[in-house]
Structure formats: C-alpha cells, structure tokens
Amino acid sequence: MAEEENQFEEFEQIDFLKDRHVRFFQRTLQVLPERYASLETTRLSILFFALSGLDVLDALEVVDSKVMIEWIYSQQVLPTQDKSNLNRGGFRGSAHIGIPYSTKGPGVLHPYDSGHVAMTYTGLCSLLILGDDLSRVNKEAVLAGLKVLQIEDGSFYAVPEGSENDIRFIYCAASICYMLDDWSGMDTQKAIEYIRGSLSYDNAFGQGAGRESHGGWTYCAIASLCLMGRLDEALSPRELNRIRRWCIMRQQSGFHGRPNKPVDTCYSFWVGATLELLDVFQFTHFEKNRSFILSTQDRLVGGFAKWPDSHPDPLHAYLGLCGLSLIGEPDLRKVHPALNITQRAFQHLQQLQQTWRDNAGSCVGRQ
C-alpha cells in the first residue's frame, strides 16, 4: 500500500543507536545499581532481557556463552538422590536462598528451595538463546514442579509454597510446556477455562475473572492460546474481532496498556505482539509507534525507558527493541510473537525438538 511506503521513508529521521543498546545490555550483565536490589530474586529474568535483547540486536558475540550457560544451570533445582524434591523442580531466580553452587546432580534438599515458574520460563529461553541443547535440563523435575503449581481454577502459582495466582503464570507454564514439547506439565483445558473466564466486558483480558482489562494480560491470554494451538477453539470469531478492536484502540502514538493511561514503551510489544498473533498488526501506524519508542531511547546510556525523559531499564530496553522489531526496523532480528524470543532462537528450538522426536522414534523402533 502506498501508505506503507511513505512510512518506510520517514524511518530514517530518528536514529536508532544500536551500539549504545548493546553496551546497555552488556552493563546489565555485569553490575546493576542499588535500586535494582529488589529484583535480586528475579535475576534470571533480567538476564533473559539482556540476552534476548542482544540476540535481537544480533550482538550475542559480546557474551561469554559458556559462563552464562553454567550460571543458568546452577539455578536449576536438582533432584535429590531419592527424588523427594521432584515437585519443587524448575529454575530459581538467583542464588539468594543460599544453595551451594552446583550444575550437576544430585541436588541438596532445602525446605525452602524451589523453582519459580517465571524463572523457569526465562531460564529455558535464555539457554536456547545461548545455543544450549537443553540436555542438562531435568525435564521430569521441571514438569513435575510445574504440575503442582496449577490450582483448581486453572491458574498457576509462581512457587509451590504459594503466591498470588493469575494469568501471567499460565503464560509461563504454556511456554515451558511448548519449549519442552510436553504438555503433561499442565491441564490445558482448565487453563483455557480460566483464560476465558478472564475475558472482560470490554473484550480484553484481566488477570483473572472480574478483573480489569489490560494489555499485558491480554498478551498472556492470546499467546498462551496460540502456544497451545487452541486459539480458534477457545474464542469465537466474534470474540476475536472484539479483542482485535480493543487492542487496536490501544495505540495512541505508541501503545498504552489500558484506556486513559499514558503510553508506555513495553506495550509496543505486549499489544503489538498480540495484534500480530491476531493477524492485524499491519493495521497499526508504524511510524507513530516507532517515533514514540525512539523518544524513550536514552541517547547517552542506551536502553529504553517506559516514558520519554525517564531512566531506562532492562525490561523496557528489551521490549522496546521487540516493538521495533515487529514493525520491521532494519538490523533487528525478527521476534517470535508468542514465545518472545528471536526467530533464530526459535529455529534452534525447532531443530532440537525434531532431534528429540527422531530419538524417541528410534527408541521405539529398537523395541
């Protein structure tokens, strides 16, 4: 369309400072300022933002993959000799509990050690991004640990001890099952019921039933259904059209997450990717979206902030890049909208899964 061609011409006006962003992520991987101390427990997810960000920038060569992979594996909750802690499997956010460093089993039993569903999700993504073959992931433990987190209403806790439960963790669970190519870790039907129950009067998704519609939770809902392959089954064409409408209306310049809220860089991905999964991203205004994202770019330090003239942080830096990637910014790798990793990392996953299937096939043959 003629409109699109004009949009591409204007791309050149604001420059995208690729090198600064590479350095921003490099620094993220080293030391973070004190105000990030509260994120210690979710450190692995910060690592994911940096690694995936560098992947999108096609700059993973600055990372020492081997060291990273070892560190990630050291966050895996390893089964003890007698496998009594199997249902606490998964990956931790960091070493804050104080388990002695170990990347190989058997594990040490600690009453308060367990995986955290979002850390398991970002941990597996990070390993894929670094080119690891997931051979040291104890799938049995991860899936057992995942299963116990799902509750009656279909949603998930983050940790077996209990926490808040909502749609975010359904997304993490679905991603984990998808990556490991094994859906025994969750009851998908129940999860779908919870998701459907979270559909609000204005045709978007809240964190749970009766809760307010939000771009982030809508992403979790739609992406989960796509990963499960059940989008058309769970939602009628009419519902899908209404959801598309709610999402399209989130664009103001960039995107906001809820009506009457200010636009925020991260929603260029959360809402953008949802629109992409619903096949209507091409109806958004690329140039306005790009202008907003770049207005939150920190020209000195690199990275992106949620708003212009704010401090950049790893989450917004990463999702800002993903937002730009969706609109086809040159020099950025394409992102898989449901799994939130690059297509390159996704292809690596596909190859791994093919190998697993082939091996499983050949095992059966031998019987």
Place this chain on the structure above:
Amino acid sequence: RKEREKKLKVYVAARDACFSKRKDGVFDDEALQLTQQLLSANPDFATLWNYRREILTHLETVKDEDEAQKIYEAELSFLESCLKVNPKSYGSWHHRGWVSARLPRPDWARELRLCDRCLSLDDRNFHCWDYRRMVVKMSSVPVKQELEFTDRLIGSNFSNYSSWHYRSTLLPLLHPGSPEPPPSRLCEEQLLKEYELVQNAFFTDPNDQSAWFYYRWLLGRAEREEMISCAYVSREQERVAVAFSRPVNSGSLLLVLDGQPQRVEWRSVHPHFKHSPVWICDLPPGTISDIANEHNLTVHWTEKHTHRDCALYTGRSESWCRDTATDLELFRSELSVEKTSVLQSELQSVNQLQELEPLNKWCLLTIILLMRALDPLGYEKETLAHFQTLKEVDSMRSAYYSDLCSKFMIENTILKMEYAEVRVFSISDRNLTTLCHLDQLLLVTHINLSSNQLRRLPPQFAMLQCLEVVEADNNSIENLEGVYHLPKLEEVSLKNNKISTLADLQPLASCPKLRRLDLRGNPVTQTANVESELAELLPSVADLLL
C-alpha cells in the same frame, strides 16, 4: 562506596540469618524483625513473605486471641508502610489479603478506607481494586452499596475506567436480565437508567473512552446459540457440505442418510484448517446419484445436541437447508434486541452529540454501530460517509477502518443477495480490502469482486463449494490459495491483478472443471513459455486469455 559495601554486608547477614532460622524452624520475634528489615527494602522477596506467614501461623498457636489480634494489627501497620513505598507490590497486597482473612477481629471498614485512600492517589491501581473486591466479598458488603460507591466515583469523575469496569461486574448481580431468549444482560428498567448515566458521561467528555466502551457493552448482547447454519447436498459430486455458526472440529459430526448412519470422513475445505466453519464429506459412490430417488439427510452435531435435516427430491440435482442471515439477524446481532424505539432514541442522542463534536471518533463508531443494528441496508450510504470521516479524524487507524468497512459492505451484500433470493454475490468498486463471512457463501454460484483492493483469495475462499464463476478483475491479487478443490468452478477472470509466478497459479490445478481463465494484465504473462507451462499445469483450461 564504603556505605554500599556496608549496606551489602548488613543485607547479606540479615538474609542468611533469616534463612538459617527458617531452616531450623525458628519462628520468633527476632525472625519477624529480620524479615521486616529485608522486606522493607525488597517487598517482592516472596520467600520471606512465606516465612513471615509461617511465623505468624505459629505464633497464633502459642498466643491467645487478644495477643494474636495485636500481632496481626502490627502486621497491617507494617504492610501499610510497605505499600506507601510501593503501592504496586504483588507481595505486599497478597500478604495483606492473607492477614485480613486471619485476623480474629477484622476491621473491614478500615480496609475499605485504606482502599479509598489508595485509590484517591491512583484510581487505576488494579492491585488495590482487586484487594477491595476481596474485602467486599469477605465482609459481605451488599452489592447495592458497592454500586453506590461507583456512583460516587463516576459522579465526581466520569473518566474512571476502573470504576466503570467494576460497575459492569456489579450490575448483572443486582439487576440480572432474563436468561430466556432473547437473552439480555440487565433488566430493561436498569438498562435504560444506565443509558442515561453513560450518555451524561460521554456528553460531558466525548473524548474519554471509558464511557464509550461501557456504552458498547450495554448495547451488546450475548453470543447466540451454536448451530448448524446450512446443510447442502449435491448429487453430481455425491458430496455433503455443512456450515456451522462458528469454527468446529469434525469430531462430533454424524451423517444419517435415509435413517442409516453413514461412515464418512469429514474434511475441512483447506489443509490449513483443523478448525473450520465448513466441513465436507463424500458419500459412497452410487448412494444418491440416481436422480429418480428421493433421499433424506440429517447432519447431527452430537456435541451440541443439534441437527439439521435436508431433503433431496426426485429430479433435483442438489438441495440445501439453511437459516438465512436475515432470519438469524446475523449481522445485527452485535447489538441487543432492544426495542427499535429505544435504539432509535439512542441514535438520535448520539447524532446530536456528533453535531457538536464532528471530529470525535467514538461518536462516529457508535453511530455506525447503532445504524447497523437498526437498518444496515437503509443506512448504507450514511455508514459509508461516516467511515470516510472516521478515516480522516482517526487516520492512524484508517487501515483498520477500511477493513471494518469492507466487512460491513460484505454483510450488506449478503443481505441483498438473500432478499433477491439469488446465488450471485456481487460487490465491485467498494474499496474492499479484505474478504470475510465466507462461511455464509456456501451456496453462491457466481461471485464478482472486481475493482476493489483485494490482495488475495485466502484459504477460507475454499468454503465456496458451489462456485462456478469467479470475477475478480482490477484488484491487487497475488495469492490464490483459496481457489482450491472447488468442484464446480468453470470460469475464473483475474484481469489486471498482481499474479507474478506460475507457482501462484498452482491451486487452480485442483479445480477439475476449470475451462476458462483470463490472466490478461498480470505480470505472470511475461514469463517465458507461459502458454506451454500453463497448458501443462492446467490441462482442462481450453480457453486461456493472456
């Protein structure tokens, strides 16, 4: 720097002390102190909240009720200070919920006041709203009271999306509509009151989305029942095609012919679709081919306990049974079954506003919606004009509006076709950017899509199982995926499109009766040896125009 190191040391010491205490099963005041210290710095350290809950549970068992009350109240104070620092901490709110539920003598009024204070600072804090809902539930605050709460909030500030949202959940509890057909969300009396309230809101501030979304919800209606919308049978193809009201799996479909269940294999129209609104099956050869015989078919959708009958009479080569779009009020069904007079009055009000606010997109969208509910064909001209304005005032979304407008034009064409009782679908020179509702076109024999802006005939196009002639000249078509296994298709005209490679024409080879193909004005005609290549690809096409 020394400060930071010192801080780090203190933090690590406290943290390790906490964990070793927890590990040893120690649940004392010192533990509370330590966790308090750490949580003040990092309220999202979930494990520490869990430890704290263990400590409190333990203390409950060794203290009497008064002491426990004091401890929990102290906990609530601590939480208030945490929330002051970070009002959006999942950990803090979750813990407060836990504490409130365990308090021997809870003070729900105080909790509500806390919510009020929090919401006055940020009326969109969903953590607070969610907590408030819990408090209301635990303390059995009457729904009426909560509704009055939203009255106050909305009254003081119409632009309060979260309040409208809350209202949408409360109203159906207090004033339920009727479950019997036609199903409605709210009882009529209340609905009319709500219309008035929300009109005040959008007249006061037409640019605020909250009221418009709420209004749309009020006007809307629940999904209609799932059903088989059409069953079609052809003697010549010995085939049955079934259309459903939404995409389905073939799992629960059963075909009965003359009282005998048939073992058939259902397939969707295109390999892309495991889920499809249209399914086809072939009958064993000879079953219905004799035109002297009459047959009765029934398609059962066992999962939904519904079925459709179709009688194939002697001398007839095909037959069908369907509900028309008009019967189903298919396209109007976006909106409720309000009395026409009510919708007319709503349209009048919104039109008034539109005169005052000609550039307001919400107004235009709502007018279009109401017009389509009242009389889609009668208001066609106005609707098109409003779409034009809409694309100008909200140019950022003009591509989306073009798509929406295409959809409405297709709906109107279907209605016209049904009124005329013909099987010809013609919609040319309408700026169509997309095709939809193709599941409604199962019976169409001739389709004219010329002079539009279509880029492809998508896989869903294969649902047009009765198609004999396609005219789609003067578009930008480069993809013909949907022209796939159309058993009766004889003529295709694609002049002046963007078909560029022979591969693009591959799907046509699956149409056995195709004899006439017009490709003039397409880049593919410049391909080397195009005539001989096409003769090989499409041997049945005797009449080829390049």
